[in-house]
Amino acid sequence: MSTLTFTKHIWKKSFLQIHSSLKRPKLNYHTNECQSIDNEYIYEVSMNIRTMSEMSGSKALMQSLEKEGVEIVFGLPGGANLPIYDALVDAKFRHVLVRHEQSAAHMADGYARIKRKAGVCLATSGPGATNLITGIATAYADSSPLIAITGQVPLNMIGKDAFQETDIIGVANPCTKYAFQPRLATEIPEVIKKSFYIAESGRPGPVLVDIPKDVQQEVTDIQFPDLIKVRGYKPIVDPDLSNVGKAVELIISSQRPIIMAGGGVILSGAFSELQALAELIMAPVVTTFKGKGAFPENHPLAMGPIGMHGHAEANRIILEADCILAVGARFSDRSVGRFDEFGKGMNIIHLDIDPAEIGKNKSVDIAIVGDVKSALRTMVKMLSKGRTNRSSDSPWLQRRKELIDYFSQNIKDYPRELTARKALKKLRELLPVDSIVTTEVGQCQMWTSLHFDVISPGTFFSSTGLGTMGFGFPASIGAKAARPNVPVVDIAGDGSFNMTENSLAVSVLENLPVIVFLLNNDMLGMVAQWQRTFYDRRYMGVHQKRCPDYVKIAEAYGANGFKVQSMDELDKAIKSALRTEVATVIDITIDPEEDVYPFVAPGTGLKDMITGA
Amino acid sequence: MSSKEYRNKPLYIISSLVENKPGVLFRITNLFRARNFNIESITVGITEKPDLSRMTITTRIDESILDQLVKQLRKLIDIVEVEVLDVNNTVYRELALIKIRAKDFTNRNEIINFANVFRANILDIGKESVTVEVIGTPDKIDAFKNLIIQYDIVEMARTGVSALQRGE
Numbered sequence: 192m193s194t195l196t197f198t199k200h201i202w203k204k205s206f207l208q209i210h211s212s213l214k215r216p217k218l219n220y221h222t223n224e225c226q227s228i229d230n231e232y233i234y235e236v237s238m239n240i241r242t243m244s245e246m247s248g249s250k251a252l253m254q255s256l257e258k259e260g261v262e263i264v265f266g267l268p269g270g271a272n273l274p275i276y277d278a279l280v281d282a283k284f285r286h287v288l289v290r291h292e293q294s295a296a297h298m299a300d301g302y303a304r305i306k307r308k309a310g311v312c313l314a315t316s317g318p319g320a321t322n323l324i325t326g327i328a329t330a331y332a333d334s335s336p337l338i339a340i341t342g343q344v345p346l347n348m349i350g351k352d353a354f355q356e357t358d359i360i361g362v363a364n365p366c367t368k369y370a371f372q373p374r375l376a377t378e379i380p381e382v383i384k385k386s387f388y389i390a391e392s393g394r395p396g397p398v399l400v401d402i403p404k405d406v407q408q409e410v411t412d413i414q415f416p417d418l419i420k421v422r423g424y425k426p427i428v429d430p431d432l433s434n435v436g437k438a439v440e441l442i443i444s445s446q447r448p449i450i451m452a453g454g455g456v457i458l459s460g461a462f463s464e465l466q467a468l469a470e471l472i473m474a475p476v477v478t479t480f481k482g483k484g485a486f487p488e489n490h491p492l493a494m495g496p497i498g499m500h501g502h503a504e505a506n507r508i509i510l511e512a513d514c515i516l517a518v519g520a521r522f523s524d525r526s527v528g529r530f531d532e533f534g535k536g537m538n539i540i541h542l543d544i545d546p547a548e549i550g551k552n553k554s555v556d557i558a559i560v561g562d563v564k565s566a567l568r569t570m571v572k573m574l575s576k577g578r579t580n581r582s583s584d585s586p587w588l589q590r591r592k593e594l595i596d597y598f599s600q601n602i603k604d605y606p607r608e609l610t611a612r613k614a615l616k617k618l619r620e621l622l623p624v625d626s627i628v629t630t631e632v633g634q635c636q637m638w639t640s641l642h643f644d645v646i647s648p649g650t651f652f653s654s655t656g657l658g659t660m661g662f663g664f665p666a667s668i669g670a671k672a673a674r675p676n677v678p679v680v681d682i683a684g685d686g687s688f689n690m691t692e693n694s695l696a697v698s699v700l701e702n703l704p705v706i707v708f709l710l711n712n713d714m715l716g717m718v719a720q721w722q723r724t725f726y727d728r729r730y731m732g733v734h735q736k737r738c739p740d741y742v743k744i745a746e747a748y749g750a751n752g753f754k755v756q757s758m759d760e761l762d763k764a765i766k767s768a769l770r771t772e773v774a775t776v777i778d779i780t781i782d783p784e785e786d787v788y789p790f791v792a793p794g795t796g797l798k799d800m801i802t803g804a
Numbered sequence: 805m806s807s808k809e810y811r812n813k814p815l816y817i818i819s820s821l822v823e824n825k826p827g828v829l830f831r832i833t834n835l836f837r838a839r840n841f842n843i844e845s846i847t848v849g850i851t852e853k854p855d856l857s858r859m860t861i862t863t864r865i866d867e868s869i870l871d872q873l874v875k876q877l878r879k880l881i882d883i884v885e886v887e888v889l890d891v892n893n894t895v896y897r898e899l900a901l902i903k904i905r906a907k908d909f910t911n912r913n914e915i916i917n918f919a920n921v922f923r924a925n926i927l928d929i930g931k932e933s934v935t936v937e938v939i940g941t942p943d944k945i946d947a948f949k950n951l952i953i954q955y956d957i958v959e960m961a962r963t964g965v966s967a968l969q970r971g972e
Binding site: 360361364365368369421422423424545546547549550551 | 822823827830838871872875876878880881882883884
């Protein structure tokens with residue numbers, strides 16, 4: 192073993208020289224011809240090459256993943272990734288067998304969001320790979336670092352419409368940060384290192400690695416780079432200080448500043464910085480739905496999420512501000528309603544790591560591109576030096592209190608004993624604050640946004656961008672794998688839970704117990720609510736007709752199931768679920784007519800919010 | 805958008821250096837499609853560095869959208885460099901091959917005269933057609949095309965714009 196150093200420009204040439212001086216790469220599989228290296232594209236990198244030894248592409252993949260510190264992968268085998276699964280037998284990390292590839296991607300995503308490093312999922316070619324796509328697109332929409340490794344048909348079969356062949360690189364292109372297809376086993380270590388770098392740095396996102404079966408099998412001398420460089424990829428991390436200074440001045444000179452915290456705060460882990468800043472400038476903090484949990488929701492400055500189903504007081508106060516500091520948020524239609532109406536006549540400061548988000552939906556007064564955590568830290572430093580003579584009883588914060596009081600009385604409520612709102616309040620009461628909570632998509636998600644306070648920052652996530660039904664349950668299993676010592680709850684609806692309920696098998700067999708808090712209105716409730724509101728109660732395709740029986744489903748998989756029809760039963764069921772180390776489904780019967788309020792109808796502005804009262 | 809509205813939008817020339825490897829053109833054109841931008845012309849060719857290609861894209865869009873387009877392009881990992889060329893300080897050329905119907909001697913002579921004025925080359929003369937090569941800015945090629953359209957254009961092929969910034 193030798194230590195060799197190559198610079199960027201001589202790498203390609205040197206690569207060939209090493210190979211001619213060493214043994215020819217052997218191909219120990221069934222193809223007739225040996226591939227010529229000269230015909231293959233070799234990625235241009237600068238690297239330090241340390242170790243070199245003969246092994247298969249699959250083995251090199253395992254070692255590369257180990258070097259990235261991978262502890263767990265979620266996947267399902269098939270014809271085109273059998274060599275990878277063979278190498279997994281000797282791998283030093285854990286493999287979790289899923290029952291559907293979509294769930295593997297969601298599990299890796301959930302794991303990544305809690306661990307704050309890339310999650311890994313595996314699938315075979317063709318349908319295995321396409322089944323991952325919903326999960327990959329979900330991760331892309333929510334900027335979650337995900338590495339999806341797919342098997343592919345052998346190189347000489349690509350383009351021949353072979354059995355289980357899909358052009359997954361083409362399919363994945365619009366929903367990945369990048370997609371690799373190594374064509375030599377020797378490329379695998381470098382491709383994996385690049386994948387983790389791209390997935391985790393800058394604005395995180397998914398990367399797909401598609402490995403043809405013969406490349407997995409090829410046995411050759413493999414070198415592992417310590418250092419890689421991707422020349423077309425330069426994430427901006429350090430914020431421009433002069434813009435930060437301008438932003439600070441603008442905040443100081445404003446009378447009614449407000450902070451709008453987005454998912455970027457959670458991704459960069461800037462919780463304490465955000466809190467310090469808010470307390471310094473005494474600004475109310477609203478979040479986007481993706482940013483829920485970026486700021487403790489029981490804090491005296493907290494206002495909860497804005498948006499389509501945001502808190503009424505949050506939606507109102509942001510209209511009255513004179514200066515909005517948007518931190519790691521992207522002004523999505525779901526959060527701000529109409530782009531042209533939002534922030535009219537106010538100063539907007541936009542802080543984001545992705546330059547393409549600046550001015551995409553909303554033109555802003557001051558833009559700061561860079562890592563949220565370091566920008567906020569600088570702002571706090573600058574502000575601590577200056578004067579920020581703000582007090583907790585300023586007219587602006589009194590207005591905050593007024594709005595909260597007003598809307599606590601003026602939002603439609605339902606008189607029944609057991610409603611989604613009451614169930615979620617009960618859950619909050621009984622659940623330890625460090626528990627991790629995720630949701631499915633639909634009414635259950637929006638009720639969580641409204642009625643479940645996230646107290647410990649970074650303990651909540653949901654499919655907020657793509658809105659993937661079926662995300663929450665497998666993602667909660669991934670989250671449990673990332674943080675096994677805290678309770679993990681998936682707040683679900685009956686419609687969403689149906690989509691990935693077979694992950695119960697994973698939760699039970701892999702000892703990753705989570706609690707499914709199933710708000711069961713026997714409806715695709717959000718669609719039903721829209722049909723009630725906008726289509727004159729002409730229901731179509733929303734009734735679930737009490738099928739299946741969720742307690743029996745839970746029991747069939749070896750999990751616990753409780754049917755709950757009163758607050759008393761709910762209390763007992765939650766306590767029991769928290770006591771046992773078994774996956775538990777709490778099937779809570781709620782009224783199908785219970786709507787989510789407030790509601791900002793699509794295509795309207797936040798000022799048009801409907802409270803239902 | 806009517807075609808007239810579209811033609812009235814300003815023309816931008818975007819020059820980029822991209823990795824010379826398979827799939828790059830797909831990623832770039834897919835971005836235009838997914839983000840709803842229109843490509844007027846696109847040319848790709850190798851550069852002085854074998855591992856880099858130069859891609860020149862012309863597009864007609866509003867100035868407000870241009871910034872977003874460039875940022876989205878910059879995000880693509882295979883794109884090493886992107887810049888919007890200042891049309892006033894850029895040399896840019898396009899080549900067009902036009903086969904024109906020329907039934908008789910008079911027609912042929914007229915076409916050849918026009919071609920001379922435009923410094924176009926006659927590449928081929930058949931019994932009933934003349935094939936002309938015109939090089940210039942897209943405007944010049946349009947002007948030539950509009951002039952000879954009276955003779956009936958049998959076929960036309962245009963390369964799209966290649967461009968470089970003037971000076972160092």
